[in-house]
Amino acid sequence: QVQLQESGPGLVKPSQTLSLTCTVSGGSISSGSYYWSWIRQPAGKGLEWIGRIYTSGSTNYNPSLKSRVTISVDTSKNQFSLKLSSVTAADTAVYYCASSSGWYADYWGQGTLVTVSS
C-alpha cells in the first residue's frame, strides 16, 4: 500500500512562494500505474483540487490556480513537489498530497498546514 507524507515550511510570507514536497513510500513514483495530486482545504471549509502530475511528467492544473502553480517530480528521491507563487492569506490551508491508481484519490497523506502571514 502506498504511503505519502507531506513536508515543507508551515509559515510563508505574503507574495512569496509556497513549496511543499510529498515523499512516497511503499511504491515507486515512476510506476505507470499511478498519478500524483495536490489538494488543499482551508480551515473549516471544503476540498479544492490544485493539480496532478503523471509519471510521464505531464501535468494538469486547476484553471483558477494555473498561473501560480507548478508540480514536479523527482524520481531519484521518490518525491513530487508543489510550488504556489504569489501567495496571499487566501492560500492558508491544509495541503494534502494523494495518489491515484484509477480516476479518484485512493491514498492521501496526513496533510500539512501552511499559514500565509507576515
Next chain:
Amino acid sequence: EIVLTQSPATLSLSPGERATLSCRASQSVSSYLAWYQQKPGQAPRLLIYDASNRATGIPARFSGSGSGTDFTLTISSLEPEDFAVYYCQQRSNWPSWTFGQGTKVEIK
C-alpha cells in the same frame, strides 16, 4: 465548471439509524462521482467511486446510487465511527476534479 451541492449541511442522527446524504451536480456527470469520508484531523478516505462501487475495505453498510445530476450516499446503520464529514467529488470534466462542500453527520 461543474458545481456540486451537498445536502443537508448537517445531519443529526443516532447510532443504528440510517443516513441518507445527497449530492447534486450543476450538469450531468454521468456516473463519474465519488464519495469520501473525513474525520477530524484526518485526511479524506475514498468510500465510493463511480457512483456505486465501494472502495477496497469499505464496509457494506456504505452504498452509493444515482447518475446524471442526483446522487445519494446511504449508510444503512450508523456505527459510532461513521460520524464524520462526507464529500462528493466529480471527475466528469476531466482533467479537473471538483468537490462538494460537505455534509457533517453528527451524533444526535
